Amino acid sequence: MNPSPDWFGYLQALAKLGPPAHMATMIDHPTRDAGFGVYVHWPFCLAKCPYCDFNSHVRHAPVDQTRFIKAFRREIAHVAGLTPGRTVTSIFLGGGTPSLMDPATVGAVLDAVAGAWPSVPDVEVTLEANPTSVEAERFRGFRAAGVNRVSLGVQALNDADLRALGRMHSAEEALAAVAIARAAFERTSFDLIYARPGQTPGAWADELKAAIGRAAEHLSLYQLTVEPGTPFERLRAAGKLAVPDDDAARALYETTQEVCEAAGLPAYEISNHARPGAESRHNLLYWRYGEYAGIGPGAHGRLVTAAGRVATVTERGPESWLALVEGQGHGLVTEDLLSTGEEGDEFLLMGLRLKEGVDADRYAAFAGRSLDERRVQDLLGEGLIARRRGRRLAVTREGFPVLDAVVADLAA
Ligand SMILES: C[S@@+](CC[C@H](N)C(=O)[O-])C[C@H]1O[C@@H](n2cnc3c(N)ncnc32)[C@H](O)[C@@H]1O
Ligand code: SF4
Secondary structure, eight states, rough: OOOOOHHHHHHEEEEOOOOOOOOOTTTTTTTGGGOOOEEEEEEOSSSTTTOSSSSBOOOSSOOOOHHHHHHHHHHHHHHHSSSOOOOEEEEEHHHEOOGGSSHHHHHHHHHHHHHHSSSEEEEEEEEEEEEEEHHHHHHHHHHTOOOOOEEEEOOOOOOOHHHHTTSSHHHHHHHHHHHHHHHSSEEEEEEEEEEEOOOOHHHHHHHHHHHHHHHEEEEEEEEEOTTSSHHHHHHHTTOOOOOOOHHHHHHHHHHHHHHHHHOOOEETTTTEEEEEOSHHHHHHHTTTEEEEEEEEEEEEEEEEETTEEEEEEEOSSSHHHHHHHHHHSOOOOEEEOOHHHHHHHHHHHTTTTBOOOEEHHHHHHHHOOOOOOOHHHHHHHHHHEEEEETTTTEEEEGGGHHHHHHHHHHHO
């Protein structure tokens, strides 16, 4: 997954309009030790799920993967030119549905990354897969191409809810896909969506326990959000979709924490659970506010330049992205130098999602100012944040359901 436009939209609302380009002395930029990741976006799906607002498109004619390979190669080479001297710590092929890529396409992309930057010996290479596109042979091909971790979109383990979510697979097919993934890869994860219409804590606890029985080391558990512009939003507006209210969603969140903790899969991020040591390194890099290149249609990146951190976004439309890359060598349409205030806000927005929280000194290095001690004391007093080892501050279990408000308070 790539940090969604939503997070950045929210951030813009938070961000104060600070002074324009700041900073000259970014030599010891606090990003450096968090790693360097490469996100590659595959923007196609077999069908569009009615809740999803990711940059995903359905095409009825076959996608010209050879053309995409050439464009990925050119954009990777361009971004590598902006980021000399980096060593790649993780690669993430997200979507859309990257498991629809031919294994040869995945191999060509990974070869292009390897040609552009050196990698650490144990580089993590994740591919997102949809259970409708999982075949054992294909997965062996992804593995041979260099993928070493798979994240599967299971979403629910009962057929009625899968149909309500507009999914094209049954629970049995999803579990068969999980078994195929586990046979092919040492590291696997799967996603479930909860807070579905009519879901009770008891039913969710049972489903979650069944999921944990099949999960190896990592689970992403997302609360259903009704995104603007989606068919789910129109259904809700028409009174045809009733999602749990805040109290019901909170009860489901509590159930999630209790069941996962009891099973040895505690949350390390608001929606992500892992056995200790099995966390997604690529996602940790986003939340620890590391540096990452965003490649492919609609990908977001954060590049650290001599002038400061630059937020990049590529052209969103698959065909218009191809045309841009073929014309100018890359599809970047946004390259914004962030102000210190914006960097500090992003750092908080990302880092407070993590159970480990944020380092107050690192915040000060990004933001050019310390956290407001009075606000910190108030939030500590309310039990919404807690002090951790050293100078760290972390959101508590009570604070996570109101995370947005906590971030907004600290960033103000
Ligand atoms: C970009 S999708 C990639 C996975 C793959 N395309 C699939 O659906 O199987 C990443 C994940 O985001 C989650 N997701 C997408 N839209 C969501 C929404 N509106 N609310 C909660 N989770 C959502 C789903 O769990 C999904 O697996
Ligand atoms: S398959 Fe995944 S990316 Fe595609 S529309 Fe559905 S949830 Fe979104």
